Amino acid sequence: MFLSLGKQIKAVETKQRGENPTSRHFAIEFDPEAKGIRNAERDLQFGQVFRVTFRFSEPFWESEERLKAIGFVISREPVLPTWWTSHPVVSPLLTGWSAWPAAEP
Secondary structure: OEOOOOOEOEEEEEEOOOOOOOOOOEEEEEEOOOHHHHHHHHOOOOOOEEEEEEEOOOOHHHHOHHHOOOOEEEOOOOOOOEEEOOOOOOOOEEEEEEEOOOOOO
16 A cells, blocks of 8 residues: 555554454554554544436437546535546446435435
8 A cells, every 4th residue: 555645554454353254344454553544534424325326328428528528526416416427438327426414314
């Protein structure tokens, strides 16, 4: 793993002691300790997400020059503010994403 500062660190997944061997809960250890990552980790928040994927008969956005190479859009819409295509692969799929708190019931 490389940090943006150009330093290389080693990240190792380790299982917590006493857990079920099929458990998917892992801890990550950094050597040397990556204090910036640990500080950012404490600020993470978790919540609901809502995703919807539409399949059209054709990728209609490809017919407009200004939208042809679009891959990711963030809008100010309150319900589904994030959209992406399969760019650079041309397909008729368009995915909308709403993350916490907008996805909360």
